[in-house]
Amino acid sequence: MPYSVGLQSAADAFLSAGIATQFTFGVVIFLVIVLVTSSLQADEADAPASLPCYSLSAILPFFTRRYDFLNWGFQATGQSIFQFQLLRNQVIVVSGESAREAFFTAKGLDLTEGFKILSGAIPMVRGVTSNLQPRRIAMIHKRLAAVQRNAPLNDLIPLILEDSRRIMSTWGTSGKFDPFENIYALLFQTTLRSLSCSEISDDPVIVDRLKTLYDTLDNGTTPATVLVPWLPTPAMIKKLWATKEIYGIVTNAIRAREESGVSHNDTLQMLLDGGDEKLVVVGFIMGLLIAGARATGTTASWLITFLGCHQEWRAKAVAEVESLLAIHASSSDKDSLSARLSTIRLEVWESETPVLDAIIKETTRVAQPHTAMRRNLGPPVYIDGKIVPTGAYVVYPFSDVHMDARLYPDPWAFNPAREEVKHTPFAYVGWGGGKTQCLGTRLAKVELKLIAAMFVLGFRHSTIDGTGNSTKPTPNWNDILLCRPPPEETGYISYERSDIPL
Template sequence: MVLRDTLLSWVSADPFVPFKTITTLTVIVVAVLAFTYLILNARDAPSLPRDQLSPPELLGPAGKITHTFFDNQFDFLADGFRTTASAVFRFRLFHNEVMAVSGEEARQTFFREKALNLYQGFQVLIGTIPTGLDPHALSGIYKRLNVLQRPDNLQFLLPRLLLDCHRKMDSWGNEGLLDPTSTVHDVTFQMIVRAVSSFDVADNAALVARLKKFYDIIDASVKPLTTNLAWVPGFATFRKVWASMNVYRIFSKALEERKSSGIKREDALQQLLDSGESSKCIVGFMMGLPIAGARSTGTIGTWLLLFLSHEHEWLAAVRKEIETLISTYTTDPLPTFSPQSIVDVLSRIPLSAWESQTPNLDLCIRETLRRAQPHTAVRKNTGPDIKLGSYTIPSGSFVLYPFADTFFDASVYSEPFRWNPARSLAKEQLFLGWGGGTHMCKGQRLASLTMKLVVAYACLRFKLDLVNHLGQPISEPPVPDMNDFLTCQPKNDCTIKFSERPDWTDSRA
């Protein structure tokens, strides 16, 4: 999910050079940047002719604006619209002119206007050093992802993904308190590595754990330093380079070992090799997809279990739906209840049924995407100037559209801050959970299947309840921290109490 954004910094990367070389080059780059900083920082904003109207500006100290934008983005944008009393406002972020937009006209313009370039917007405002993105390379990655998500391939992967899910959840034990914001991410990361890279890597639990640590470092390093020198590569950038090098080495080694062994396996790595892709493309594909898919899939999977642990009626409905599928596609009597038997019976359900015969689970996923996805889309206006109502978005400026502008609009979703999968879908065309316009999530099919398997296994095996950190039941629902755009941790004290169900007929939540 949101694959198109997080993948970008990987797709055109050349193989890494030695760390000493990178360090030397970085020092030189910092020196050059320091020499030109005053010129860059003082560069004028994109100018407009006098007869064109610029949106109102959100004023304030540059450091405060930068800090608030990167640390409390949801509140920053909401306060900006409120303070300026405008559906469009502008502010300065370092030397960049940024426009935040809201409303129906802005939404349509943002997702349809070809001059608003996703790739250039991401490279600058995400706070990383540009990588010389080649859109043609990105198209090749998407093409391979589409092949990977063909029905026959996903059907082949399905029992293997379930087995990964079982092994990770089996490590939780039979009962206890679960911090889903870390443990569910471990589960989905394992499953995505299985789906998009090498079975040799996915089968090595210690290696997957190392990869997860490296990706966590990369994930946590995307924000620039919140100072006037935020454009200077800092310690976080060096850690990101170090972690990236290690990820590269792991996947590069897996590729070389596969080539030299002569052994073929039915995984994504083998598909890429058999299709004649270059080593650069293969390693880039295996590096990019885990961070792009596992983070967002893990976040939504986490919140699915949190919401279902609180809303027992929906948990029971989802469980009943999965049990109906099992009875439909299992002709033999159910085996003795056990974690492995859950994997066995779920593996008998065909992909077509998972995708078309789980309406309640589909509604829960959809509503969780709406309620717990703190995403702000970024574009750069590559020209010409764009008219938006009475205002002009000048060429060279950046444009932001927060998904919350639609997700939490009471005219679109009644009681928008309530998790309610049963809400009306009358305004289906406004749903942005999988992206919008030409930039829909390219990994939607795999992400959706992964989340369904995680929820199905968990709700069949465990009784789930929402509690505080002491294990005491709580009545209030879990509340996502919309300012936490990376992991979306709960704002309130909540976790999941789980205990293994004794048999197939146990109807406890």
């Protein structure tokens, strides 16, 4: 056999070589052995603890009951950092103060790549919303910043209020609704208005269709569509179909605008006037809508729910908006609420609403079930002494900090009067932290404030259960989209129009 012949002749050659050669060879071999074993030992010691089971079914709850799954992982390993395999992907889950700081500040950890594999909600159109060149992503982010400059954001205020008036008027004088339907749909409309164009946002049929399509994308995210996206499962085909239809709606609107030759004052016009490539324009609208509409919709649904069960905070919000109207609104009492609110300028909404600010902050702390996801695109990094190799995924559940009873006593309780936690870095990450900050914060906060103002003054409301009794639903962090409790615990909004015309 060639191997034994080779080994034999090598051994012969070694034995017949001089003592110096034999010694040098021996030292080299010794060093290699030391190096290999020490690197193996380092790997062992540096690697995060693994979950005690490897089967795919054991990690499926990462998709279906994420909050429980991650808590179980910390308990089962007894560690603050652990890892598991998602098919061929290594996923490292981190927690604790110093890990959080490292997670939000480490250079090589990339949000876009992390989100792509682990979330799967973004409609994937190669080159438009996925596999985007960093140059195009940077351009989309630049345009998003432009939408939120003072002048365009100020111009959006009356449009958002008019959308709210129109939709709230359809709710009638009294009744009850599911906030995760009605408030969510309202925020979808206002976010679409802010990020797209009048051709789309003026047409209720298209808006409704788009909402259904985006729901298909979100709800159709199954473990299979994330892990094996090339597999033509029914869910994947539905998602592809929805993506194709969204793409068609957006490109049709762009074509209609270009062909009309008429200029409008909206985001699409700004993108077209900026001379952006079509890919950037479509990617902006398709990609940001999913990031923006879902988060604002969930936050607003919870905000109205919380105000419905904490009447003292509702009263404070009412008093704040009334005082804004008294001091800053330039129209008369006879005008509609939306008309009066629209005369209050952006800087007032941004700097003179401490109550609404506290309510929004507390809502994003207690009812935003986010797990931040990154992929390490740089060299290996250490988090709390554990290695995150190049290519590995790292995730950080916001529950680790936002539900930490040492920082937020009685953490599940909605209490906007909490003191700001200053002694711990990144104690509140509701709008991101460190290297990754939410790029739609300004727009989202203005939307939330305008809608809250319209609702608390235009209606009286309370949160009730299915039998009509008042209730305080607890956010369900296992629902990664809406943070919504199971149906039997979900609250409804019982409402009655106030005397103020919308």
